[in-house]
Amino acid sequence: MNVITIDDLVKRRGSKEILAGISFQARPGRVTGFLGPNGAGKSSTLRILLGLDRATSGTALIDSVPFVQLRDPLATVGAMLDGSGAHRARTGRAHLRWVARSAGLHRARVDEVLEIVGLTNAASKRVGSYSLGMGRRLGLATALLGDPEILILDEPVNGLDPDGIRWIRTFLRERAASGRTVLLSSHLMGELAETVDDVVVINEGRVVADGTLDEVVGAHRTLEDAFFALTTSGAP
Amino acid sequence: MRALAAEAWKLASLPTVWIATAVGVLVPSVIAGITASATLGAITRGAGTVPGVDTGYQELAFGVVGAIILGVVGISSEYFTESEESGGGRQITTSLTVVPSRLRFLLTKISAIAIAAALLAIIAAATTMGVVRVVLGAHALTLGADDVPRLVGVVCYWVYTALLAFGITVLTRHGVIPLAVLIANTSVVTVTYLLTKITPLANYLPDMAGVRMFIRKLADNTVEISPLTGGLVMTAWVAVLLVIAAIAFTRRDA
Structure with a gap:
């Protein structure tokens, strides 16, 4: 199945409302773009989905189960949040090895994912010496270790060079084409229009548009135009 | 077991853990070497002193600094934030997406640190006692049956101290303050020791009771x-602190 279902998610920190009732789905075989300006609540939603933060109310489920109850999380969901998610003093390979070990994956899988993301040559270098783009590649390699059915990526194109962006687009399209679920967040519209099938736009903790790419773009010229029309209040 | 193997590997692949190991082994053995040669000098001069009953053990009480570093970095490394240019990520997000159950993650971490601290204590005790014997030669007190419970006590003390440092760092989510306070208390400004001058109750603080x-x-x-009482008092402190740490860790946002 591999459906991600977010239902009426509310998150408050003190008196501040970060999410004000977010609902949407991400389906298998499709790339779902989760778009919004910085601070709109994208990362908070994804962190709640991954059990890192707690929702004030509402649910975020993976195949009708919360992430924390998954039997084999790494083989079900591959996640990439901020940066590399690795300690800077370790080498890229050492980082992937402990993740692999905790999921009972074979060492050879570490070299496979290094190859997939193009980090083989930097695998023996410490993560602290990586560029932003290399760190993101390591994060993606970590997400791919368990060859999961679902990918959840927070701002995956951030820090990647044009080559990297082109590569990740193709890569994610292929994942979706093979029937897997891809949910990615971004505040960059131009980069995404060619990658996503479905679009969820959020602003100030609320969903302002949800549909296929064509539906959301609607009468606007581009996804970017639609995005600004939806997220800029009082714009002409 | 897989998660424990991963945590052990995490510790082993962290350079600060090797610094902790070096400190834990070198500090007590070097101090023991210096003290023992001073004692030997006094004996050969005919000053008549014999090595004290706590020779080697005193030094191991200082060497626990190694266990403190181990306990702190074992968890502060999870919260270490990458620079803004590198994306500002933290390893804890990866750890909790691999082992989503907070309690299980924490218990695994505690086990890995306890095992590492016990190993470190055994190596440090063997090295320190060895140095004392090499320096004092025939003047050294022979290690007998009495020393077995004492050496077990050293290992317990190191494991508990590492876990105290760990528990405090789970709460602070940052290594610098617990590291500075705990190391200072063991070496330069022994606050807990000074407190025993003010109130006898301070003898029941974890480190004072544990030694x-x-x-x-x-x-x-x-x-x-x-x-035995000392050990039980320290056990109680460790248990209470770890329960508080576990409650905080399972409730708050990562």
Whole structure:
């Protein structure tokens, strides 16, 4: 199945409302773009989905189960949040090895994912010496270790060079084409229009548009135009 | 077991853990070497002193700094934030997406740190006692059956101290303050020791009670606490702190 279902998610920190009732789905075989300006609540939603933060109310489920109850999380969901998610003093390979070990994956899988993301040559270098783009590649390699059915990526194109962006687009399209679920967040519209099938736009903790790419773009010229029309209040 | 193997590998692949190991082994053995050669000098001069009953053990009480570093970095490394240019990520997000159950993650971490601290204590105790014997030669007190519970006490003390440092760092989510405070308390400004001058109750603070497991004569201290009582008091402190840490860790946002 591999459906991600977010239902009426509310998150408050003190008196501040970060999410004000977010609902949407991400389906298998499709790339779902989760778009919004910085601070709109994208990362908070994804962190709640991954059990890192707690929702004030509402649910975020993976195949009708919360992430924390998954039997084999790494083989079900591959996640990439901020940066590399690795300690800077370790080498890229050492980082992937402990993740692999905790999921009972074979060492050879570490070299496979290094190859997939193009980090083989930097695998023996410490993560602290990586560029932003290399760190993101390591994060993606970590997400791919368990060859999961679902990918959840927070701002995956951030820090990647044009080559990297082109590569990740193709890569994610292929994942979706093979029937897997891809949910990615971004505040960059131009980069995404060619990658996503479905679009969820959020602003100030609320969903302002949800549909296929064509539906959301609607009468606007581009996804970017639609995005600004939806997220800029009082714009002409 | 897989998660424990991963945590052990995490510790082993962290350079600061090797610094902790070096500190834990070198500090007590070097101090023991210096003290023992001073004692030997006094004996050969005919000053008549014999090595004290706490020779080697005193030094191991200082060497626990290695266990403190281990306990702190074992968890502070999870919260270490990458620079803004590198994306500002933290390893804890990866750890909790691999082992989503907070309690299980924490228990695994505690086990890995306890095992590492025990190994470190065994190596440090063997090295320190070895140095004392090499330096003092025939003048060294022979290690007998009495020393077995004392050496077990050393290992317990190191494991508990590592876990105290760990528990405090789980709460602070940052290594610098617990590291500075705990190391200072063990070496330069022994606040807990000074407190015993003010109130005898301070003898029941975790470190003051814990050292009773293997130290027989505390300087200027008349309060009698048996090794077993000392050990139980420290166990209680560790248990309470770890429960508080677990409650905080499972409730708050990562």
